[in-house]
Amino acid sequence: MNYCKYHPLDGATYSCPQCNIHQCDQCVDDEHKGARCFVCGSVLESLGSGNTVEPFWRRLPEAFKYPLNSASMSLIVITSILSVVATLIPFLFILAIVLYLFAVGSLMKYSFTCLERTAMGEMKAPDVMDAYQGGIKLLLQLVLMTIVLVVVVGVSYHYLGMAFGGLIGFLVALSLPAILIRFAQTENMFEAMNPFAAIALMAAIGLPYGLLIVFMLIMMTSVGVLHEWIGTLFPAMSYLLQAIISNYYTIVMFHLMGYMLFQYQEQLGYSARSDEDDEKSERTDIERMRANIMVHLKEGDYEQVVTLYYQAFKRFPNEASFFEQFFDLLYVCKKTALMEDYGLVYLEFLSRKKRFDKLTSTFKQILFLSPNYLPASASMRVQLARLFKQNGDLKMAVRLLNGMHKQFADFDGLPDAYVLLSEVLAELPGMQLQAEKCRQMSMQLQRKADVKKQELELQRQAKLAAEAKSTTTPNTRRAPPVAKSSGLTLELVPMESVLDITDKSEKA
Ligand SMILES: [Zn+2]
Ligand SMILES: [Zn+2]
Known part of the structure; x- marks a missing residue:
């Protein structure tokens, strides 16, 4: 039995020919x-669940319960009665034969369906009516096969003598x-x-096949x-009871044969899964992604883990567990x-999910790893500053x-940010002067922003006007771009001094 590479206690159901591993x-x-x-x-090559199913001898109690349902039991009793009746009417020879064949045939067809269904992983007895779909061809083949086997044994008895004929008979019974x-x-x-083929099958199954025969x-x-x-x-009752029990055993045996086929599916060259497995195999995309990440994590392929996490953030932006x-x-x-890259993604996720309670502690955790970390987003910085x-x-x-x-010279919230900064500085001892400077700067910034706004508005109108007189050359459209406020032309408060002071107060 092979085990999953990533779950050493679980049986494997697949194997990868490329990586040479089991999963x-x-x-x-x-x-x-x-x-x-x-x-x-x-x-992947499917190992089916043959690899994980328990051997048939551990399932004997279930196997004996297999025909214990009203449909199967009715069939068992009815076919038994029919076959007993057939033996009791020897005077109508043809009718007796027909009746008997009908009884045996129905049971065989049903048993065979049980075998097939079990082999496909169905552990519940099929419906009786269901079993008779698919016609009489299979039944005829079964009867024909039985006749051929009987003839083979009979002929060998007749021509090869008791000993050899007995051996052939034994072998036929063994390979049935x-x-x-x-x-x-x-x-x-x-x-x-x-x-x-029969010998190959016996060899593939090995000892359990012998157990089945026993x-x-x-x-x-x-x-x-x-x-x-x-x-x-009770001589009269005996025949009926005997028929019922042997019919019951027949279904159990066919179920066990099917189970053997199911259990040794890998060796026998096919694959099926138990219906008990199928129910739990429905996975969501999120679970699949999580499994994918887990496999790469256990493989130690951290680069891929990072890639997958970023894919997950994109695909499942609301799935907190990934973040x-x-x-x-x-x-x-x-x-x-990696944390310096990811920090902002996570902070923005928390902010989007309104987890403001976690924002500051998360930021401090990031600082613990990267002491100089600052989020590369102006609004995030303002938000964090407000919380702090x-x-x-x-x-x-x-x-x-x-x-x-x-x-962040282009940040719209700059004036507000400096108002906030001035408020914070005002609360710090000995920072009144700096606070005042900040307030002035916020006003400067506000003025600058207003000017910019006006410029933009003017430009927009100019553009509209230009578009209205679309006869003019396209050159006029290319109005000089707005002076980007990349470098502020205002006299700015040297902010480094603020840092110096705060550093000093930190040391104090
Ligand atoms: Zn696994
Ligand atoms: Zn592989």
């Missing part, structure tokens, strides 16, 4: 039909389950009767013993450079706001 259902990309390897993307299993698998009479013999003997036991007391996990991962693994001010951490607020006019 469980969880650790494969099952987005489309035909699961693929998360690592290399190649199509194999022939039936092969027939269910191939639905081809000739392939099923091929003795080499088990079959025990059942047959028990029917005989029962007959002896009851037969002496939180990635943050925790970077924090725990002390990935400073509320929490009374004024120095942090100053740090966030300081120098913003240089870094």
Whole structure:
């Protein structure tokens, strides 16, 4: 039995020929039909659930319960009664034969359906009516196969003598389950009767096949013993009871043969999954993405993990777990450079989700890894500064706001940011002068912004006017661009001094 590379305690259901590894259902990309390897993307070989199913002898109690449902039991009883009635009317020979064949045929057809369904992973007995779909062809083939086998044994008895004939008979009995299993698998009479195929199947299954035969013999003997036991007391009842029990055993045996086919599907060259497995295999895209990340994490392919997380953020922008996990991962693994990139993504996610309670603590965690970190977004910095001010951490607020006019010269909220900065400075001891300077600067910035706004408005009108007289050359449209406020021409307060002062007060 193979185990999943990433879940060493779980049986594998797939294997990757490229990576030469085994995976469980969880650790494969099952987005489309035909699961693929998360690592290399190649199509996986399904091991089916044969690898994970328990051996048939551990399932005996379930196997005996298998026909215990009203539909199967009615069929068992009715076919038993019919076959007993057939033996009781010897005077109508043809009718008796027809009746008997009908009874045996119905049971065989049903049993065979049980075998096939079990082999496909259905662990509940099929509906009786359901079993009779697909016509009489299969039944005729089964009867024909039985006749051929009987003839083979009879002929060898006749021509080769008791000893050799007995051996052939023994071999035929021994390979009967194999022939039936092969027939269910191939639905081809000739392939099923091929003795080499039967031998190959027995070899593939090995010892459990022998167990199945032993088990079959025990059942047959028990029917005989029962007959002896009851037969002496109630001869009339005995036949019916014997028929019912042997019919019941037949279904159990066919179920077990099917189960064997299911269990050894890999060796027998096909794959099926248990319906018990199928129910849990429906995964959401989010779960699949999570499994994908987990596989790469366990592979140690951190580059791919990072790529996948960023894909996840894009595809599932509201799935908090991805954002939180990635943050925790970077924090725990002390990935400073990655954290500097990701910090703002996470902060903006928290802000979008209105998790303001976590914003400041998260920011401090980032600072723990990267002490000089500042978010590359002006509005985030203002938001954080406002929160820190509320929490009374004024120095942090100053740090966030300081120098913003240089870094974010185009930021619309600059005047407000400097109003905020001046308020923060005003609360700090000995900073009244700086606070006043900041207030002045915020007014300057506001004025500048107003001028810019006017300019823009004028330009917009000019453009509209130009468009109205569209006869003019396109050159006129290319009006001189608005002087970008890349470098403020205003006299600015030297903000470095503020930092110096705050640094000093920090040291104090
Ligand atoms: Zn796994
Ligand atoms: Zn692979």
